[in-house]
Amino acid sequence: MADSNPEDEQSPEEQFQELIRQLFGGAGGQVDPEQLERLSGMGIDPAMMQTVMRHLQGAFAGGADEGISWDLAKRQALHIANQDGLVVTDGERTDLDQAFALASLWLSEATTISELATPPRTLTRGGWVEATLPVWQELADPVATSIADALTEALRDQAPEEMQSLVQGAGRLMRTVGGSLFASQLGQVVGNLSKEVVSGGDVGIPLMPDGDAVILPQNFADFGRDLEIPHDQLALYVATRELAHARLFRHARWLRLHVISQITDFARGIHVDTDALEELASRFNPAEPDELRRALESGALLPSRSEAQNAALTRLENLLATIEGWVDVVTDAATARLPSADRIAEAVRRRRAVGGPAEQALSSLVGLELRPRRMREAAAMWRAVTDAVGVAGRDALWDYPDLMPTAEDIDNPAGLVARLEARARGEEPAPDEMDDALARLLAGEDIGEAPPEGTADDGPRPQRPDPEHDEPNEDGPGDPRPV
Template sequence: MTLFRAVRAVAESEGDGPVDWDAAAAAAKAAVEPGDLTLTDAEREGYARDVRDARDRVREVAAVDFDLPDTVEVQHRHHWIDANVATFRRVMEPLAEEAVGPVPGLARSVNTGTMGVTLGFLANNVLGQYDPLLLAEGDDHALYFVHPNIGKVAGLLDVPEPRFRRWIAFHEVAHAAEFGAAPWLSELLEERMREGVAGLTEGQFDRAALTEVNVAMTAVEGYAELVMDRAFDEEYDDLRRKLDERRGGKGPIGKLVRRLLGLGMKREQYERGKAFFDAVADERGVEGASAVWDSEANLPTDEELDDPAKWLARVPV
């Protein structure tokens, strides 16, 4: 029944754009259970305490000045889908007026189905998300925790849920620290994303823009991994090992889907970025590693990510 609803949502997609976003969201929701969002008072206070403590520890350890988003939400999977459909729609908007191919209805259905699969898979796997709301009006940003997934993964990893939830909070708050310490970072990503999408409308990739996005996001993810561990106020070695194993996607179906969705690249960003920042922090401490966010010029280059010594030589103490 769920599969039928998902297929029907795609088949009934409408509109003139390359993706029917309402149908994509409906398909994703039909394929994914929302999950239980019943929170005890202790769980509700636990989320709030974890975020506050993470903010204070990251400020202290990384020596960066930032504020938490006004929007901090504990969500179920369907809430996450709704929030991210809005983001995908903004990013893909420049494509909306372009031709969708010789058979527009078929192309729209394929695109809508692809987005539905993507949203559904991610909604079933995302634990937390710092959302800088790129390409949105104003300076808003948001922080989400997908409660059913945190509970599910904590059980799969055989770790206490409150401890696992707290560690995830440190990772997401580290992202808030990056974007708060580097007001230019959102503008850089937005500009490069626009350039990349503009290239797609002309039937070509702007490889330089896409490479810059990948390098910047590798730094973003690597720094969050560093701070997630070094600012955390509890033991984390077992959490790190088990989470890294999960990111590998051991099952053949999981590996295939991750490859098709480009999640292998995201895992590489985590690993490559963390190796860079671990090397920099070992030399200069976490505060020294935070210098990456002092200016756009301090971002590591693609080459420096694999050779931190070159970044250390280029960027003064």
């Protein structure tokens, strides 16, 4: 009697799980055609399943273990960024180096924040992708994980009881489907964004890991092509603005972490619209992932923001506006000699306010808009501060997190000016809630309880740092106060 084949005794679900193990396991991705034929007992077309496996194997090679293949995002981004095959010429590099040198001199007259430790440089689009992709990955990871997990959960909830073992065996595969498609979309967005950004600080967030000042000559040429502004003036303005942005983040070393933390806090609050995803999962075909890709592109899987998320987005917008407003004021002061400075400044502001197609795609993909809506109001605040206490007093507000202007200061610059002028006269600033809480804590009181009536002004109070006498701590104190 012939020995029975153990595979013939396997249930259809066990056969499917064995197929998955072969696809991503020790079989090198080679699937036995006879095994595909056995799936006919489950009502699955073997030819269709073979097509599915071929698509999945090609898409997720090397990324199945982690679920989300960020290498796929990098390959996709670099493919788009390097499509034109353009390089930075010696002439472009020389022109921009000269612009950076003069811009640095002008900027030193407009701010007390010191020069960069490393020289500015030019980057290709592919170089920009290589340098900034780790930051994009950090910002997008919470959404990618949420989508991948939600897709697996939606499939599990819809499967009947008798198919749960099959779904469990394919769950990791389905998670890889969602995560890898998201990574691919992120790669496309970053690749297209590399064709739009002119400089390292163009998007408004600190993307360069070492805080370097950079310009992308390819995109700089595109930006100035229709402005009818002399090339040398445009280069000086863009170089000055980029240096101001880089100097600020190098001086206030806590600021980069503050911005990234605000963005990741917002992203972690994103939850996928499970109803939309379940409806999509009910007809999802892994061999034809275009529908899921379109849903990711349009933002259809991200529900309306919660109140907590709207509050987080408002804080982030105020923070970015405060940064961009300072950069605007300092750049305008440094480039006052340029005949076309006003025209260039307005062109830059319009571009910053609208953004390009890739940034709009990023907003749909991650649910995050990086365009500060209050940039003009923040710039007006910084001008008022400069008029009141001078350049040194203005720039000293970046020395410590708790000196930084708040959203209320943008709304009411007069209150901020009054406090700064009082401090300049040697007057003790009026205590705020943080001062009161710290004073009660030092006195051994329970900070959860209000101070006894009539004692609000008793006892010593902690002093805020005096920017004129205290040395800034470049390593940064603890967590900054929310903006």
